[in-house]
Amino acid sequence: MTDKFEPTIIGFTCNWCSYRAADLAGTARIKYPPNVRLVRLMCSGRLDPTFVFKALSSGADGVIITGCHPGECHYLEQNYKALRRFQLMRRTLVGLGLEPGRVKLVWASAAEGARFASEINIFVEEIRALGPLHWGIPSDLLPVPNEPLEEVPA
């Protein structure tokens, strides 16, 4: 047991680039913190902002969205759509009082396993610095905070 705050982070990955980057990080045995729960989408363009709102309202402390680099989308242009949605969504979330740093968009190609892991490391530390969010949930209904997460040996 440590007193360190362990954030809960939801990560959205695209099937063709960033999910493969995560996979590559795994096969290359690159460690990154277990705080992030990855959800695979076919494309970052599939990311409905509802998913992010749902994650934040259900107890996530941060959300990271990942996709192919601009110009490299498997579906040609959908990552640009994701970029525009992200920018408008972040403005809206700031209007609702959220710290802008709790949502992040990162591009990662299928070859960038090491970079993917390092981006996750950075984001976890950023969210740890921001502290718990626990959006609107009465504190007595929350699970015991700081339940230590088990590190899976590589």
Next chain:
Amino acid sequence: MSGKPKFAMYWAASCGGCEIAVLNTNEKILDVDANFDVVFWPVAMDAKYKDVEAMEDGSILLTLFNGGIRTDENEHIAKLLRQKSKILVAFGSCANEGCVPGLANFSSIKDMVDTAYSTVSTDNPTGIRPVTAYDMPEGTIRLPALSPILKTLDQVVDVDYYMPGCPPESHQIAAVIDLVIQVLQGKAELPPKGSVIGAGNSTVCDECKRTRNVKTITSFKRIFGQELDPELCLLEQGIPCNGIATRSGCNARCPSAGAQCIGCYGPAEGVVDYGARLISAFASVIDAKEPDEIDHILDGIPDPAGQFYRFNLAGSLLRANKSAWEKEKA
């Protein structure tokens, strides 16, 4: 007392526009009187809460409940009417999704009270603040207490039907009255519990007569002072029109009159979070690929949270601004 079924209508945190809309059904209101015994309707007749408390559970057939739940009084009456009513309808945008009173969820109670009592426009030299209980020689006077955030009716009690609109259109109300009367006469059946009544199943765009093409937006602008094409889709002309995510049922009144849809009929069928759907729709038709260029276009929507949640904040996934609940929780 007649043997007619009983009818009630109540207003919680609302403006009274829903009652006006009911009266705007004109002679149809006589059908309500002919078929129902109105037992409780604070805006139209004198009745006390204790009269309602004395009624048998489930003895009111139909209750139209408008307004959001903002005070402990609102919550008490919502629970009381739920207990006494067979059919409870969330009537109008406030009861469904918070509406304009729900915009209070952007601020904490303290910020709101400060604005009302301590800004330059208020002459309040002694710094008076509202209190919920005040001791007088004759006894203690009480006022209902504000809850930290406004809740929708179904966040407090079980709701049978939802009737959206700010206010619901009178022709829709008339149609619902007709339906209920036909049910009473055994000529029709009630829709399944939880249905949205008195509205369409599609979006405002579906009812809008304006011409639509492929949308490529290079700037957003406010509607005031613009020379707009009267035949062309407003969103295509850079006006942030919410019709794309809003439930149909109003015959696209605002776009037909040259104003953008502001979303009073609430989320369209299948939409989980109204604002998220609008973010998705607006962002996908912006014609830009560079972050700076996108930001420049988005500057045309100066208050996105207000634009996307004008009617729906209390009913949305996040329900309120962080500042509204943060201190309450601490």
